[in-house]
Amino acid sequence: MKAISARATAGLNIGSLVLASDNSGARIVKITGVKKGKSKKGRQQSAKIGDWVKVSVRVGDPEMKGKVFDAVVIRQKKPYRRLTGERIAFTDNAVVLFKDEKGNPKGTQVKGPVPREIQERWKEVAKIAQSVV
Numbered sequence: 001m002k003a004i005s006a007r008a009t010a011g012l013n014i015g016s017l018v019l020a021s022d023n024s025g026a027r028i029v030k031i032t033g034v035k036k037g038k039s040k041k042g043r044q045q046s047a048k049i050g051d052w053v054k055v056s057v058r059v060g061d062p063e064m065k066g067k068v069f070d071a072v073v074i075r076q077k078k079p080y081r082r083l084t085g086e087r088i089a090f091t092d093n094a095v096v097l098f099k100d101e102k103g104n105p106k107g108t109q110v111k112g113p114v115p116r117e118i119q120e121r122w123k124e125v126a127k128i129a130q131s132v133v
């Protein structure tokens with residue numbers, strides 16, 4: 001996974017309920033794990049912008065409810081700092097679901113803005129986004 005060009009602050013814990021910001025059929029998902037994340041021994045992992053997470057669908061299409069998917073965090077409320085010194089924060093926490101291990105998105109469009117850091121790491125997600133901030 002490519003590094004992002006920001007000093008990201010971990011803003012989402014395991015168990016957090018977040019919005020699924022694509023048209024895959026899920027509406028609200030719960031973060032169950034962080035893939036390829038770093039954490040100190042004995043400490044629970046937390047997710048930040050651009051992280052690959054495991055999610056369980058809580059609200060959405062009945063056939064998707066309860067299923068586990070891979071996803072990427074595209075927005076977080078907790079501010080993080082870019083290398084230019086500016087701080088970025090969004091009004092909601094959101095993810096985009098993946099359909100395979102390669103990082104291809106399950107939906108065909110992403111609702112809402114996507115930060116530039118996502119475009120650096122997940123090009124497929126940024127291609128279907130409405131806007132890149």
